[in-house]
Amino acid sequence: MNLGILAKRASKLAGDNTPAILTAIGVTGAITTAYLTGKASFKAAEILAEAENNDVLPYLEGGVVRARLEDLTLKEKADLVWKLYVPAAASAALTITAIISANHIGTRRAAALASAYSLSEKAYEEYKGKVLAKIGEKKEQTVRDELAQDKVDRTPSTKQEVLIMSHEVLCFDAFTGRYFSSDMETLRRAVNDTNEQVINDTYAPLTDYYDRVGLARTDESDEIGWNTDELLKVDFSTTLSDDGRPCISIAFSARPVRNYSRLH
Numbered sequence: 559m560n561l562g563i564l565a566k567r568a569s570k571l572a573g574d575n576t577p578a579i580l581t582a583i584g585v586t587g588a589i590t591t592a593y594l595t596g597k598a599s600f601k602a603a604e605i606l607a608e609a610e611n612n613d614v615l616p617y618l619e620g621g622v623v624r625a626r627l628e629d630l631t632l633k634e635k636a637d638l639v640w641k642l643y644v645p646a647a648a649s650a651a652l653t654i655t656a657i658i659s660a661n662h663i664g665t666r667r668a669a670a671l672a673s674a675y676s677l678s679e680k681a682y683e684e685y686k687g688k689v690l691a692k693i694g695e696k697k698e699q700t701v702r703d704e705l706a707q708d709k710v711d712r713t714p715s716t717k718q719e720v721l722i723m724s725h726e727v728l729c730f731d732a733f734t735g736r737y738f739s740s741d742m743e744t745l746r747r748a749v750n751d752t753n754e755q756v757i758n759d760t761y762a763p764l765t766d767y768y769d770r771v772g773l774a775r776t777d778e779s780d781e782i783g784w785n786t787d788e789l790l791k792v793d794f795s796t797t798l799s800d801d802g803r804p805c806i807s808i809a810f811s812a813r814p815v816r817n818y819s820r821l822h
Contacts, residue, residue, distance in 0.1 A: 576660075576663055577660045577663050577664045580656045580657070580659050580660035580663070581656075581657075581660045583652070583653070583656040584653050584656040584657040584660060587649055587650070587652050587653030587656060588653050590649045590653075591646055591649040591650045591653055594645045594646035594649055595643070595646040598639075598642040598643045598645070598646055601639075601642050602638075602639035602642050602643075605638055605639055605642075606635065606638065606639065702793055702795060702809075703795040703796065703797070706730075706732065706793075706795035706797050706807035706809065707795070707797040707798070707807070709730075709732055709735075709807065710730050710797045710798070710799060710800075710805055710807055711800065713730070713735045713737075714799075714800040726739040726740055726741050727739065727740070727741060727804060727805070727806060728799055728803050728804065728805040728806070729745070729771075729805065729806045729807075729808060730797070730799075730805050730806070730807045730808065731771075731773060731808055732807055732808060732809040732810075733809070733810055733813075733814075734773075734776060736773060737799075737805075738771065738772055738773050739772075740771055740772060740806075742794075742806070744770075744771065744772075745771060745792075745794070745806070745808065747770070748767055748770035748771045749767075749790055749791075749792055751770055752766060752767045752770065752784070752790050753784075753789045753790050756784050756785060756786060756789055756790070757786065757789075760785055760786055760819075761783055761784065761785040761786070761818050761819045762783050762784055762785075762790070762818075763779060763780050763781075763782070763783035763814075763818065764776075764778075764779040764780075764782050764783050764814045765779040765780050765783075766783075767790065781816060782814035782815060782816050782818060783814050783815070783818035783819075784812065784814055784815070784818055785815075785818045785819065788812045789812065790810070790812055790814075791810065791811040791812035792808055792809065792810055792811060793808070793809045793810075793811045794806055794807070794808060795807040795809070
């Protein structure tokens, strides 16, 4: 393989993983700094002890010679040992720089991701509005039901263990591809309670909605949610699971957004 191509791939790999690399440097630097500081402290103690046992202090250059260590000022003691701490100081400076840089890059990338997410959501809403205007509500509902069925078909319920109570039916969360059991009253109440929370607190995370319908929170559910810019809205579609059971597919028509706690 061409060396130029290898160099470009290596450069891209390093660029993509810069925050992780800088974080690793920061962790390693913290350990190194602690080690070098301890090593310098032991050596400094030896030098000061040796100076105390001598009649004169040959370590001072151009200064006034003292006969005893306790006669030295703090600055003069520092003059004896400061060079020992230079490696530790350099390591600490590198560590701090790596940590600040990693945080800066991570923040910048998170902001770019949030911006891209917002633009894609806007494009989705514009497209949805145009489709609805062109084909009408009934046909749009039919298309949405067919899409919901396709997604259920791609996620077999037989691969997930779902306990169904006598008064509940099989439900499918289209956002995460998970099955659970519930009923329409519980689902609608979860939406209403979440929107009430948004109105009272100005925002609500996706986690709170999942808690209300009986689904476990996810790694992402605390990071996205709704605010007063747009309340939670869901679309219900009636589908059939792969084993022939009636299944309610639930999709967010107002999708949860990042930075939901910051009103624009």
